[in-house]
Amino acid sequence: MTEAALILIILTLISVACLIRRSAPPPNELRRLNPGVAHHAEWMASEATVSRVGTDYLAAHAWMVTTLLRNTVTYLHEVPRYYSGSALCEQQRVVNIQLHRRGPRLVGIMRARHRVQARRFSDDGLTCYLIDHQTERRMTTYDYWSKRRLHTQDLDSGMYVYQMVFDRADGRWKIAELMQQLPIGLEQFPLATAPIQLTDELPSSAGRDL
Numbered sequence: 001m002t003e004a005a006l007i008l009i010i011l012t013l014i015s016v017a018c019l020i021r022r023s024a025p026p027p028n029e030l031r032r033l034n035p036g037v038a039h040h041a042e043w044m045a046s047e048a049t050v051s052r053v054g055t056d057y058l059a060a061h062a063w064m065v066t067t068l069l070r071n072t073v074t075y076l077h078e079v080p081r082y083y084s085g086s087a088l089c090e091q092q093r094v095v096n097i098q099l100h101r102r103g104p105r106l107v108g109i110m111r112a113r114h115r116v117q118a119r120r121f122s123d124d125g126l127t128c129y130l131i132d133h134q135t136e137r138r139m140t141t142y143d144y145w146s147k148r149r150l151h152t153q154d155l156d157s158g159m160y161v162y163q164m165v166f167d168r169a170d171g172r173w174k175i176a177e178l179m180q181q182l183p184i185g186l187e188q189f190p191l192a193t194a195p196i197q198l199t200d201e202l203p204s205s206a207g208r209d210l
Contacts, residue, residue, distance in 0.1 A: 030125055043121040045128070053118035053164055056082075056173040057130055061114065069107050069142055072099060084165050085176035098144075105144040110155075112137040118164065126166045129179065133159045158182075 034040040060082035067075045079091050112134040121128040137155035159182040164173045
């Protein structure tokens with residue numbers, strides 16, 4: 001290998017590394033909301049980053065709807081592009097069970113209207129929480145082989161909190177974990193101001209007891 005070729009390879013690697021670093025949300029774009037206020041202070045990213053989180057999250061749902069029924073092997077191959085962490089493991093576990101199950105193979109696909117908002121970014125800008133307010137939810141069951149629709153069930157609206165992580169290698173936000181389903185009635189609050197309290201322990205009273 002000539003010296004010129006070696007220098008070209010090194011410059012190429014440096015350029016790729018710089019592109020990957022630039023694709024990550026810079027920590028200095030974060031701003032502090034409600035500083036000094038207990039249970040309300042949080043880091044917030046720019047509007048562009050918040051929009052990107054929502055776009056990548058919705059892209060994952062759209063991909064799931066179009067791919068899960070079409071080809072399970074393709075789904076397993078592509079799922080790491082949209083999921084990470086425990087959410088990725090759960091997706092792989094469920095699909096592998098379907099692949100090895102004897103008898104009819106059924107596929108359930110949930111469709112809904114999504115209204116999303118990214119909140120509570122980590123101080124390095126690489127992790128956040130996404131609130132998904134889902135309406136017009138509908139679960140449809142198909143026969144995988146014939147693609148025939150077998151049953152459709154309308155579901156109540158719901159609000160869900162997901163942890164999202166930024167993957168530097170892929171340059172996109174991925175669904176890492178379903179954190180919780182928010183209580184019924186919280187959808188009346190604006191997503192940008194609804195309180196999010198993170199705790200490792202459940203309160204002594206919860207749900208309808210509050």
